[in-house]
Amino acid sequence: ATPWRGVINEYADFLDVSDSTPVVTLGEGGTPLVHAKHLSRILEAEVYVKVEGMNPTGSFKDRGMTMAISKAVEHGAKAVICASTGNTSASAAAYATAAGITCAVLVPDGNIAMGKLSQAVAHGAKLLAVDGNFDDCLTLARKLAESYPVHLVNSVNPDRIEGQKTGAFEVVDVLGDAPDIHCLPVGNAGNLTAYWRGYREYAAAGRSTKTPAMWGFQAAGAAPLVAGHPITEPDTIATAIRIGNPASWSQAIAARDESGGFIGAVSDDEILIAHRMLSSRDGIFVEPASAAGVAGLFGRHERGELPRGAKVVVTVTGHGLKDPQWALRNADGTEAVPVKVPVDAMSAAHELGLEA
Ligand code: F0G
Numbered sequence: 001a002t003p004w005r006g007v008i009n010e011y012a013d014f015l016d017v018s019d020s021t022p023v024v025t026l027g028e029g030g031t032p033l034v035h036a037k038h039l040s041r042i043l044e045a046e047v048y049v050k051v052e053g054m055n056p057t058g059s060f061k062d063r064g065m066t067m068a069i070s071k072a073v074e075h076g077a078k079a080v081i082c083a084s085t086g087n088t089s090a091s092a093a094a095y096a097t098a099a100g101i102t103c104a105v106l107v108p109d110g111n112i113a114m115g116k117l118s119q120a121v122a123h124g125a126k127l128l129a130v131d132g133n134f135d136d137c138l139t140l141a142r143k144l145a146e147s148y149p150v151h152l153v154n155s156v157n158p159d160r161i162e163g164q165k166t167g168a169f170e171v172v173d174v175l176g177d178a179p180d181i182h183c184l185p186v187g188n189a190g191n192l193t194a195y196w197r198g199y200r201e202y203a204a205a206g207r208s209t210k211t212p213a214m215w216g217f218q219a220a221g222a223a224p225l226v227a228g229h230p231i232t233e234p235d236t237i238a239t240a241i242r243i244g245n246p247a248s249w250s251q252a253i254a255a256r257d258e259s260g261g262f263i264g265a266v267s268d269d270e271i272l273i274a275h276r277m278l279s280s281r282d283g284i285f286v287e288p289a290s291a292a293g294v295a296g297l298f299g300r301h302e303r304g305e306l307p308r309g310a311k312v313v314v315t316v317t318g319h320g321l322k323d324p325q326w327a328l329r330n331a332d333g334t335e336a337v338p339v340k341v342p343v344d345a346m347s348a349a350h351e352l353g354l355e356a
Contacts, residue, residue: 053319067163083137086116093123113323155190168198185292187241217296240289285320
């Protein structure tokens, strides 16, 4: 088998690239689609998890970033900028440095996970912590890109959405057709927009016989699409989706309505329960925001709104190691600390509950 060549080379026929596009890739895409046995049992459905944390920088953003950076370089850009809750900045920094260009990132001060911050630093980005939230950062990034020679690589950049649509292609390539439902967490709503586009394009090209219903879930404290108006002070422990005014608002509503889908909200407690369930039962460790889609499925199943036996794909967007603090607590909220033992088999066996 030929090795995976990254999403641009794998899906060039569906992307706006040519021989003159300098492909900047870190081998993104080709992520596992895992049949989740435990989730399937409790949801009474056939559930597959698209594990986007397996991308080179640990999130789905790499699919869009390979396109955005390649096109930026094609157009002669020497510097890129983005606003980010962390994952976009990690990805932009990595791809920009691989392309030999400069990357500036604007993050909300105090509200990004340490793993993501360390990535932006490691990849040499120029990092500013803005005294504001993500929405303020995006406004600022847009202004800078308008007035200075720096190229914006947030998902308002159409190349980002183009690259991210390849997630839907991979699902169809593996399952042989589109699922009944595709579920995912929603912040700025770029990924929901991208998957819906991917499913439609694949169906139009005859690669699938149908398109799925698109289900998106926001955190309850940051759910403008559910409220129907922007949220000025969005709040959730899922910092990746702490967004009050999604850039792809109208596209998200269109994806929901055209697909016969649903956009709902899940509480932080529901997110953390789903987060724990995924890691402790199905063996998949994600960051909290990534569990919002799974939390949403639990809620709809409890309310009898998840058709029994449906084929469901849920995208988990980022790796658990991005923001590991949430795993280091027990279900009752106490800190999970390992028991200390001497170098002694009897003591270790006793603590482990092992009997000879
Ligand atoms: N999950 C994770 C882990 C994310 O980082 C994001 C967005 C989303 C879900 C939501 O995706 O915005 O396309 O609806 N993170 C952005 C960032 C905002 O800056 O990294 P969306």
